[in-house]
Amino acid sequence: MLQFRISYRTLQHMIFITLITFFSGVTVLSGPALAHEGHAGKQVVFLKKDEALKKMLPAGAKVVQRKERLDLDKAEKAKKELGVKLYDGVYTYYVARDSKSGATIGAAMVAEVEYMHGEVNLAIGIDAKGNVTKAAILSVNEKYVPDMKASVGTGYLRQLEGVTIKKLVSMANEASGSAKVTETIFSKMRDMAALLSTFMISSP
Numbered sequence: 750m751l752q753f754r755i756s757y758r759t760l761q762h763m764i765f766i767t768l769i770t771f772f773s774g775v776t777v778l779s780g781p782a783l784a785h786e787g788h789a790g791k792q793v794v795f796l797k798k799d800e801a802l803k804k805m806l807p808a809g810a811k812v813v814q815r816k817e818r819l820d821l822d823k824a825e826k827a828k829k830e831l832g833v834k835l836y837d838g839v840y841t842y843y844v845a846r847d848s849k850s851g852a853t854i855g856a857a858m859v860a861e862v863e864y865m866h867g868e869v870n871l872a873i874g875i876d877a878k879g880n881v882t883k884a885a886i887l888s889v890n891e892k893y894v895p896d897m898k899a900s901v902g903t904g905y906l907r908q909l910e911g912v913t914i915k916k917l918v919s920m921a922n923e924a925s926g927s928a929k930v931t932e933t934i935f936s937k938m939r940d941m942a943a944l945l946s947t948f949m950i951s952s953p
Contacts, residue, residue, distance in 0.1 A: 789867030789890035795897075796887050796904030798859055798872065802843060804905075805857045805874025805883045810845035815948075817842070823947050831918055833943040840944055853877065856945040859887070862937045864930070867893060871934065873909075873941045877949070881917060884909040884938055896930040906934075914942045 806812055816839055824835045845855035857874035867890030874882040886900040900906060909917065921939035924931045 789865065789892040791891055792868075792870075792888045793891045793894050794888045795900055795902070796872075796885050798870075798887060801872045801883070801885050801887060801904070802857050802859075802874070805872065805885075806843065806845040806855045807876075809848060810854055811848050812843055812845050814841065814843055816840070817948055819944065819947065827943050827947050831914060831943050831946070833918060833939060835940060835943060835947070840948075842945060842948060844949070853949055855882065856949050857882075858941045858945055860937065860941055862933060864889065864893060864896075864933055866890075869893075869897075869934065871937055871941070873938050873945070875914065875942055875945050875949070879914050879946050879949075881909050881912050881914070881942060886934065893930075906938075909938065914946050917942050 802812070818839050819835060819837050821837055824837055827833050827835045840858070842856055842858040844853055845857075846852060847854050854877045855874060857872065859870065859872045861868050861870050869889045870887040871885070872887055873884040876882050884906045885904045886897055886906065887904060889897055894901060909920075912920070917935075918939050921935040924935040926932065
């Protein structure tokens, strides 16, 4: 009887060890994202968000933050008029209104996009005519700072200033398949500008 009890306890112990080993293995196998977390280093800030928004939006305007849903009709309109495929959902952006008339005179958006094993924070502004006022890389993981050579120091992407949204769409399409950083940034800037244009047109 004693021998059976010892064997039973031993068996329990073996099962316990096996389960712990199994679930430890599952944790390791199911966590590739965690394995890469931190590999790209901390975020290096080129430009603070508030400073960028101040440059992107008209001086003296009343600026408010808005959250708006892009419905299917608006997405289809953007596809038809700009050739940009947008996805329905709720987006946050900033709208600038004339302090006297209340008319919408500009808009800006800040967004994060995945880049390699990190993230790039971007910002873009447009005026009432649909031209880009300024575009900028706000920050990126320190590992990828060398990839952003054109923006290190100021953060601003000068080549995008003053271009129309349609021109930006063409630039993004031309960048497709080029260097990863160029394709990533241009495609995201294109989508952000298209969203802002769509929201500005429908903004009361």
